[in-house]
Amino acid sequence: MPDIITQEGEIKTDKWTLVPHPEEGEALELPEGPVMIPAELWLAGIDHYRGQERIGVWLESHDEPGMLADYVNEVPIIAVNFPKFTDGRGYSSARLLRERYGYRNELRAVGDVLLDQLQFMKRCGFDSYALRPDKDIHLAAHCLNFFSQAYQAAGDTDLPLFRRRAS
């Protein structure tokens, strides 16, 4: 089982398997154990999947997180894929899930997840990170905390600096 990083920077053994989109014309096959399936397939089979503790979902960077709006807390985990670390759409997806749709369960960054973006991810509301395997996982705790405060409100705080400053 691969390792996962928590927002506290701890390294945990992961239990979730990410199931990719099935090939054209093929059915979705679920392996044993907890799985994350494409969000649109979860929605297509919602009567079957909802409430199942072992079925989570994942979003591609171009997917509309709004598609989960009405069911967001009915999944135990949502992962957002970063196909390339320079593709910043996932940061907006995370903030929408947390701040607009009120998602409260685990929100995970997967894909091209590198060290130097971890704190941005955390600030946008991700609370677990599947670091790319070639990166030194022991640096994650340090990189999650380069900054001790920030100017903006985001997924992690609703107090921008201008509201924290004494006037």
Add this chain to the structure above:
Amino acid sequence: MYVYDEHDRQILAERVAQFRHQTDRALAGDLAEDEFLPLRLQNGLYIQRLAPMLRICVPYGMLRSEQLRRLARITRDYDKGYAHFTTRQNVQLNWPEVEDVPDILAELAEVEMHANQTSGNCIRNTTTDQFAGAQSDEIVDPRPYCEIIRQWSTYHPEFAFLPRKFKVAVNASENGDRAAVQVHDIGLEIIRNDQDELGFRVHVGGGLGRTPMVGPVIREFLPELDLLTYLEAILRVYNRYGRRDNKYKARIKILVKALTPEAFAEKVEEEWAHTKDSPTRLTPEAIRKIQGYFTEPPYDSLNDNPQALVSARSESKTFDNWVKRNVDSHKKPGYAIVSLTMKKTGIPPGDISDRQLEDIADLADRYSFGEARVTHQQNVVFADVRQDELFELWQALKPLGFATPNLNTLTDIICCPGGDYCALANAKSIPVADAIQRKFDNLDYVWDLGDIDLNISGCMNACGHHHVGHIGVLGVDKKGEEFYQISLGGSSQRDASIGKILGPSFARESMPDVIEKILDVYVQNRTEEEPFLDTYRRIGISPFKERVYA
């Protein structure tokens, strides 16, 4: 001017430590070049044609004298003793060593400076009018809003990996637009509505580059307190829907055009409806607090046109010419705004030595409350000079080469570093500027021509703003040879327009003669007092074409 508090200082110190960590890993080979690339770009570090280049941020162009002295020291200790003022009101070092950059950033942080987000696909330095706070036709001082935007955009966690770079400009002048807001990704005009409330007219999707566009208005009036939530809504729409498949189609202007400005505005409004009352909404106290940093300097109570100025002007024709050209009126009686021109023939536009930086710092202390401003025309402004000290200041500026009375004239050329320095350039630009300045060295002739913006870019990226020059020059590469294309009729002012291409391009050596022919057509066709741009707009491009390609 803004002064850091303990929050700003801590955040910046942590940024320097972060970049040191990143640089160490990059130099150790633990961070691949493509992974390090956006990190170093967002700390101002390019790897260029001849050497690395560090672009240091000058927020909305404002510099204190201690900062100028620190820049001078850094150019001496880490570079070749000179720097370059850019067309984004920033300062560039052309020859630093990569491993020195964390140390340079640490030295900058000591004087509340940095190189944050001066490059990369993120929100860049917010720019404004170089006369802000000192001119009389200003609705309010735009700089507090620039500072509010600076803080909001600094390390914004959602917008560090946009489809492309993103530039915001703010203008508060009622009559002019020295900030060229209509050719920015977001252009904000500070206005008052008919209820006398303060707010912004919001332009989105202007820009230069390959697809030059004047930014359409997507909101006629945005209330002051909604500034940040609305910007965040625009950025979110762009971050999610801007094109990422082709870097030449990735700027927000392409998205705005593809959706239409109306549909784009609708998307923004829809997004904003969810967030407009979020904690990111500004408070009157927060604005007042930032405004408190931009209070007026301790002006003396004086009268306009003091005797000392009047007699000096009548005694010295050259001084009088300089006052006419390089000095602007001030909101306070007895004060004036002075532009130091960095466009002496033989010196690349914008280049400045360590000694000159220190000289400017000394003069700023002596004559302008210790502050100076960098302009997007690559000049320097002293915004608060006593009129009775203008003659003395002029005498001090002359030997330094900063008193060439050519502000806003043909020879006050905006010019990018071009093929001499820049890896992106197709052609050199500095030698063209130099040849034109040499050809038109007769000041009487140049003054007679009046205001002319001549802008030169060495490639399509348009750092020299050629599209909005009354006369624009673009370097192009034709089978390995450098040629230059001319456009006419651009403007970055309130009546913003993109110049029209005159026709086939020219070899470098014929450029001064071509410019001369264009000017001849103007002089022969102008009516009394008619500036170049108006004549062009009246007679159109054909007479110019006929003469140049005759």
